[in-house]
Amino acid sequence: MRTIKLTIQFDGTLYHGWQTQSRDRTVQTTIRDSLARMFNKTVVLHGSGRTDAGVHALGQVAHFKIDSGMSLSSLQRGLNSLLPGDIVITAAEEADADFNARFSAVSRVYWYCIWNAPTPSPFFTRYAWHLNKPLDLAAMKQAAMSLVGEHDFSSFHFRARDEANPMREIKKISLRLMRKSLVLVEIEAGSFLRNMVRIIVGTLVQVGRGRLTPDSIEDILNRRDRRCAGPTAPAHGLFLKKVKY
Amino acid sequence: MRTIKLTIQFDGTLYHGWQTQSRDRTVQTTIRDSLARMFNKTVVLHGSGRTDAGVHALGQVAHFKIDSGMSLSSLQRGLNSLLPGDIVITAAEEADADFNARFSAVSRVYWYCIWNAPTPSPFFTRYAWHLNKPLDLAAMKQAAMSLVGEHDFSSFHFRARDEANPMREIKKISLRLMRKSLVLVEIEAGSFLRNMVRIIVGTLVQVGRGRLTPDSIEDILNRRDRRCAGPTAPAHGLFLKKVKY
Numbered sequence: 001m002r003t004i005k006l007t008i009q010f011d012g013t014l015y016h017g018w019q020t021q022s023r024d025r026t027v028q029t030t031i032r033d034s035l036a037r038m039f040n041k042t043v044v045l046h047g048s049g050r051t052d053a054g055v056h057a058l059g060q061v062a063h064f065k066i067d068s069g070m071s072l073s074s075l076q077r078g079l080n081s082l083l084p085g086d087i088v089i090t091a092a093e094e095a096d097a098d099f100n101a102r103f104s105a106v107s108r109v110y111w112y113c114i115w116n117a118p119t120p121s122p123f124f125t126r127y128a129w130h131l132n133k134p135l136d137l138a139a140m141k142q143a144a145m146s147l148v149g150e151h152d153f154s155s156f157h158f159r160a161r162d163e164a165n166p167m168r169e170i171k172k173i174s175l176r177l178m179r180k181s182l183v184l185v186e187i188e189a190g191s192f193l194r195n196m197v198r199i200i201v202g203t204l205v206q207v208g209r210g211r212l213t214p215d216s217i218e219d220i221l222n223r224r225d226r227r228c229a230g231p232t233a234p235a236h237g238l239f240l241k242k243v244k245y
Numbered sequence: 246m247r248t249i250k251l252t253i254q255f256d257g258t259l260y261h262g263w264q265t266q267s268r269d270r271t272v273q274t275t276i277r278d279s280l281a282r283m284f285n286k287t288v289v290l291h292g293s294g295r296t297d298a299g300v301h302a303l304g305q306v307a308h309f310k311i312d313s314g315m316s317l318s319s320l321q322r323g324l325n326s327l328l329p330g331d332i333v334i335t336a337a338e339e340a341d342a343d344f345n346a347r348f349s350a351v352s353r354v355y356w357y358c359i360w361n362a363p364t365p366s367p368f369f370t371r372y373a374w375h376l377n378k379p380l381d382l383a384a385m386k387q388a389a390m391s392l393v394g395e396h397d398f399s400s401f402h403f404r405a406r407d408e409a410n411p412m413r414e415i416k417k418i419s420l421r422l423m424r425k426s427l428v429l430v431e432i433e434a435g436s437f438l439r440n441m442v443r444i445i446v447g448t449l450v451q452v453g454r455g456r457l458t459p460d461s462i463e464d465i466l467n468r469r470d471r472r473c474a475g476p477t478a479p480a481h482g483l484f485l486k487k488v489k490y
Binding site: 009010011056076080085086087088089090119120121122123125127 | 254255256301321325330331332333334335364365366367368370372
C-alpha cells in the first residue's frame with residue numbers, strides 16, 4: 001500500500017469549500033471522484049483541513065492510500081486531465097506510511113488579498129476584497145503585532161457549536177502593498193479556529209479605516225467575545241497559501 | 246455638447262469582443278446600454294478599435310458626445326454601478342470636441358501572457374496560454390527583433406476579405422519572464438492588422454519550441470503569405486494594455 005501526498009491549487013469560486021458535504025459540489029469530492037475514475041475503485045482522500053466556500057488554494061495538501069504501481073508523473077498527469085480547469089495538482093509525491101495531511105502538518109500559511117483603490121479591478125473581483133477608501137497600512141501593521149504569539153482567540157472565532165480549546169499561536173503576520181493597489185495579508189499559525197483569518201482581516205480593516213485604534217486589539221483579545229472584533233472579511237479574498245510539514 | 250473620454254478595463258471571457266454585432270453580447274453594447282440607461286437617451290460610443298472575442302483590456306479607450314451637466318466622478322461612479330463586475334471604467338475625462346478614440350490614437354500597446362510550466366495554473370486559465378514545454382526565450386527575443394520597424398505584415402494577417410495596406414510599423418517588442426512561469430510579450434504599433442499580435446505570438450512560440458529558427462522571421466515577412474507564419478495564439482492570453490494619444 002502506497003501513501004501519496006498531493007499538492008493542490010484551486011480557484012474556489014464555484015465550490016462549496018474543500019470538505020465533502022451531502023450534496024454540494026466541493027473540491028475534495030471532485031478530486032476523490034477523479035481518483036476513483038482513474039483507479040476504478042473507491043479512494044479515501046484526506047485534506048490538511050477545511051476551507052470555506054469560495055476560498056482559494058495555492059498549496060492545499062491531501063493524502064490517500066492506494067495499491068497501484070502507477071508512476072507519480074502518470075498519476076499527476078492523469079488526474080489533471082480528468083479534473084476541471086479550476087483544480088490543478090501541482091505535485092504528487094510518495095509519502096511515509098504514517099504521513100497524514102492533517103495531523104502531520106506543523107503550520108498553515110494563509111494569504112488574504114484586498115484590492116484597495118477607488119475603482120474595482122475586473123481581474124480581482126474573484127480574488128480580492130474591494131475597499132475603495134485608502135487604508136492606513138501603518139496602523140494595520142501595528143495592530144497585527146498584538147495578534148502574534150499565543151492567545152485565546154475566542155473574539156476571532158465563529159463558533160457554530162461548543163468547540164474545545166480557543167488557544168492558538170500566530171507565528172507571523174505581515175502586510176505588504178503590491179503594485180499600488182493590492183494589499184496582501186499573510187498569516188501563519190499551527191492551526192486556525194473557524195473563520196479566524198477572515199475575522200482578523202475584517203478587524204485589521206477596521207483599524208485601517210480608523211474605526212478602531214491599533215492598541216484596541218489587545219482589549220478585543222482579552223474580552224473573548226466575537227462581538228468585539230470586526231466583521232468577517234469575505235471568503236473570495238482568502239487563499240490557503242501553504243501547509244508546512 | 247461635451248466629449249467624454251472613457252478608459253476601460255474588462256475581462257473579455259464572457260464577451261464576443263468589443264464591437265457591437267447583431268445579437269452577440271459585446272463590451273461596447275454593454276457600456277452603451279448602461280450609458281443609455283443613465284442618461285435616458287441613445288448614446289453613440291466609439292472605441293479605439295475592435296478586440297476579438299475573449300480578448301481582455303487593461304486600457305481600452307472610447308469616447309461619446311453628451312449634452313448633460315453630470316460631473317465626471319458621478320458619471321464614472323454611476324456607470325460602474327450599472328455595469329457588470331467584469332467591465333470597469335477606470336477613468337472618465339473631458340476631451341476636446343475633435344477627440345476621436347480611434348483616429349486620434351497614435352499607438353496601441355498589447356500584452357500577451359503565456360503560462361510556461363509543466364502544470365497549468367487555475368488562476369491563469371482565463372488569462373494566459375498554457376504551454377507545458379520550456380520555451381527558449383533568448384531565441385524568441387532574437388526573432389522578435391526582426392519584426393521591429395516598418396514591414397509588410399501580410400504573413401501575420403488574417404485576411405477575411407481584401408483589405409487595404411498591409412504595411413505596419415512595430416515600435417517595440419519585448420519579452421519578459423515574470424515569477425518563474427509567466428512570459429509576458431509586449432508589442433506596440435501605431436495600429437495592427439487583424440489577428441496580427443496573436444499570429445506574431447504564435448510564430449515566436451514556434452521559435453521558442455525550436456521549430457523555427459530566429460532568422461527565419463525575415464523570410465516569413467518577405468513571403469507575404471499567412472501560411473508561412475506560425476499558428477494564431479489563443480485569444481484569452483491577449484490584453485489591450487494601453488492606447489496612446
